[in-house]
Amino acid sequence: MEGETVETAEEQLAKQHRKEKKDMQAKIQSMKNAVPKNDKKKRKQLTEEIAKLEADLSQKHEEEFRQLKSTADSKLDEVLNGVETMKMEDGEQEDVKQPRVTKAQKRRDKKAAQEKERESRIAEAEVQNLQGVRHQEGLMLAEKLTQQQLQIKEISSDGHCMYRAVEDQLAQRSKPGLIMSVKELRSRTAEHMRGHADDFLPFLTNPNTGDMYTTDEFEKYCSDVEHTASWGGQLELRALTQVLRLPIEVIQANSATIKIGEEFASEPITLVYMRHAYGLGEHYNSVERLKDPVNAEDS
Incomplete structure (x- = not known):
């Protein structure tokens, strides 16, 4: 029956x-x-793509559950009670009772309904959890920054976020003399x-062998820093402190x-480092x- 189709869906x-x-x-x-x-360049660029894939999937799941729930609510009670009304060709309606079911079948149906509800809650909780982790991270950062009379200034997520920050x-x-573009910052860092x-070099090792980078591997790493959107980390920050x-x-x-x-x-x-800003992606923001200010709320 139609109600069973909605429940199964x-x-x-x-x-x-x-x-x-x-x-x-x-x-x-x-x-x-x-x-x-x-390949530091490609692995760092991969972060952005993974973050987008996960965010898109979470949004898709949330929307699908919302749409299905809105159409299923009106039918759910009738399905669980085992009664459905069917429209007759002449426009009249009559009650149609389900065939008598055994107690064992009722227990199986009840268990299936409970399992369905559990699956639904788990899926919805997983979507909310991702949002919750980001939310909690934002609250903790806001509290820390407020103590310094600072707030986050958003920086675009494009692989250059640390340098843009x-x-x-x-x-x-x-x-004067301190204004530098992202391109110049990357060049000076490399x-x-x-x-x-x-x-x-002591902090850069080949993940396959555990050996320190060779001269050629190190040059490729520096070339990626200078010419690509490779993600920056503590090594690059250490270089930047010396440059600036x-x-x-x-x-x-x-x-x-x-x-x-x-x-x-x-x-x-x-800078502000955010682990959960874009799903699996790590991100740097600036501050302002x-x-x-908190002390101005009562003024």
């Missing part, structure tokens, strides 16, 4: 969503396996790393603030002065 959708999530994880793993572990911090200072290989002669601090939600270049006495460049 809802149960199958919950199971389908779980399967799609498993398939997505398998696809993500396959994507990671397809990229050599020592540094670029923004320098622009806020408005000091140049410094090449000129001080002994400071960086400025300390850099990185504020995180669940960890202590990372401070690099403390040998320089100037006011530090402040708090526009609505």
